[in-house]
Amino acid sequence: MTAVSSVDLTNVELEIKEAIGSQRFDLWFSGNTNLVIDRDALEIGVPNRFFREWLESHFQDEIREAARRVVGSPLPIRFRIDPTLFQRSRKEQPVAPKAKRPAKALPAKRPGRPSRYALSRFVVGTPNRVAHAASSALIENPRESYSPLLIHGGIGLGKTHLLRAVEEALRGQHANLKVLALSCEEFTNQFVEAMRSNKLAVFRRKVRQLDVLIVDDVQFLVGKRGIQEEFLHTLNSLEARGGKVVLGCDVHPRRLGKIAEELRSRFVAGMVARLDPPNQEMRRQILREKAAQRLMDLREDVIGFLAENIRSNVCELEGALNYLEHYCETMEASLDLETARGALVEILRHQVPVLRVGDIRGKACDMFSLNPKLISQRSRSRAVSHPRMLLLYLARKYTQATYSEIGKAIGGLNHSSVIAAERKVTKMIAQDEEIVLGERTWKVRDAIETFERELGRA
Numbered sequence: 306m307t308a309v310s311s312v313d314l315t316n317v318e319l320e321i322k323e324a325i326g327s328q329r330f331d332l333w334f335s336g337n338t339n340l341v342i343d344r345d346a347l348e349i350g351v352p353n354r355f356f357r358e359w360l361e362s363h364f365q366d367e368i369r370e371a372a373r374r375v376v377g378s379p380l381p382i383r384f385r386i387d388p389t390l391f392q393r394s395r396k397e398q399p400v401a402p403k404a405k406r407p408a409k410a411l412p413a414k415r416p417g418r419p420s421r422y423a424l425s426r427f428v429v430g431t432p433n434r435v436a437h438a439a440s441s442a443l444i445e446n447p448r449e450s451y452s453p454l455l456i457h458g459g460i461g462l463g464k465t466h467l468l469r470a471v472e473e474a475l476r477g478q479h480a481n482l483k484v485l486a487l488s489c490e491e492f493t494n495q496f497v498e499a500m501r502s503n504k505l506a507v508f509r510r511k512v513r514q515l516d517v518l519i520v521d522d523v524q525f526l527v528g529k530r531g532i533q534e535e536f537l538h539t540l541n542s543l544e545a546r547g548g549k550v551v552l553g554c555d556v557h558p559r560r561l562g563k564i565a566e567e568l569r570s571r572f573v574a575g576m577v578a579r580l581d582p583p584n585q586e587m588r589r590q591i592l593r594e595k596a597a598q599r600l601m602d603l604r605e606d607v608i609g610f611l612a613e614n615i616r617s618n619v620c621e622l623e624g625a626l627n628y629l630e631h632y633c634e635t636m637e638a639s640l641d642l643e644t645a646r647g648a649l650v651e652i653l654r655h656q657v658p659v660l661r662v663g664d665i666r667g668k669a670c671d672m673f674s675l676n677p678k679l680i681s682q683r684s685r686s687r688a689v690s691h692p693r694m695l696l697l698y699l700a701r702k703y704t705q706a707t708y709s710e711i712g713k714a715i716g717g718l719n720h721s722s723v724i725a726a727e728r729k730v731t732k733m734i735a736q737d738e739e740i741v742l743g744e745r746t747w748k749v750r751d752a753i754e755t756f757e758r759e760l761g762r763a
């Protein structure tokens with residue numbers, strides 16, 4: 306049995322601090338962990354699962370090495386939820402909301418425990434691994450990272466969460482860096498206000514001398530030429546000085562509508578990472594994560610049921626938890642599978658179903674009275690090629706299928722035909738052009754809107 310004294314434990318802590326730096330030590334260890342030796346292993350008490358996962362994934366090697374140095378031989382490491390630390394963190398927990406909260410409420414900054422948008426609270430899986438890895442790399446080494454890092458994805462897939470996590474981690478781990486995070490609309494408002502009050506030089510100095518500028522929702526720039534120009538100059542001068550830019554956007558930059566080509570090229574010049582909808586395992590993990598955050602005791606069968614039935618995005622999963630929490634409270638029901646089934650009938654009824662390419666093709670055939678076989682043939686006749694063009698555009702917009710997958714699903718078109726169709730429709734919408742569909746001539750914009758309404762997306 307290895308004899309370990311409390312002095313040794315203090316020394317283990319000092320070694321860890323030495324290895325990871327006092328800032329990170331204070332954030333993750335001081336007051337949040339409790340080291341004890343139990344049955345010849347170093348046991349680390351933590352307030353909750355998130356701490357355990359974070360410590361395991363980020364500092365496991367340093368902890369192991371610190372223990373080895375102090376004790377003189379390798380010591381197994383175990384993590385344990387410590388009831389006192391748990392209670393303490395529970396007291397700090399915000400009161401769980403009764404109704405759906407706005408998705409973008411600013412996280413309360415509370416040192417010592419991960420905030421709502423902490424990177425450790427971002428569940429990672431195949432659909433978002435690249436974006437997560439790129440964000441982690443930037444946090445780890447901001448000076449060497451790609452710029453801009455542009456993260457794009459549909460509604461509620463975690464763009465804001467990742468951007469906030471980057472901001473928070475940079476502030477925590479690189480206190481010397483000048484970091485500014487804001488939405489594109491805020492950027493625009495500040496620019497306009499600066500112009501109005503004759504303080505443009507001050508505004509420009511502020512944003513162009515940053516080390517890291519983080520801007521969410523850059524699709525806001527579409528169609529706004531003046532601010533696009535300002536944004537481009539901001540990127541240029543900031544990056545020329547070695548600054549980095551992180552952007553969030555709801556589509557790939559190539560699919561942004563009216564935007565200056567120079568800016569579009571800048572957007573794709575660094576690293577573009579896409580967020581896809583979470584898969585089944587991720588949905589389960591996200592539910593566990595969100596339930597734990599609000600101290601909801603969610604059984605595995607309920608988790609499985611929700612993850613199976615709610616597939617579109619993470620906001621919907623969170624909405625379901627809100628509903629369930631509220632339902633159980635007001636009906637004084639216990640949170641079991643039966644309750645979940647009953648309460649979620651409502652939610653599932655109103656849920657927007659996930660679209661597949663086949664659904665969109667079916668709708669196109671209905672709308673334009675086309676034989677489904679015909680739309681899959683390589684016909685060049687307008688009667689077929691026009692609806693097909695819209696169908697390809699919408700398949701890109703509303704499904705997660707790649708160009709090749711869409712092409713394959715529509716009768717073996719190659720991926721460049723799908724890209725060409727998408728570009729053409731984007732251009733036609735931008736130039737307000739018309740198109741013949743069946744017996745009628747339509748504004749492309751109106752035809753798309755009607756099509757979207759039919760798909761339940763307008």
Ligand SMILES: Nc1ncnc2c1ncn2[C@@H]1O[C@H](COP(=O)(O)OP(=O)(O)OP(=O)(O)O)[C@@H](O)[C@H]1O
Nearest residue numbers: 408426427428459460461462463464465466619620
């Ligand atoms: N992978 C994930 N792990 C944990 N939580 C997630 C994940 N993805 C999204 N969320 C949660 O889902 C909610 C919506 O995410 P977020 O606001 O980041 O989405 P978004 O992509 O910015 O959506 P929008 O297009 O509406 O701006 C947030 O509460 C966020 O924490």
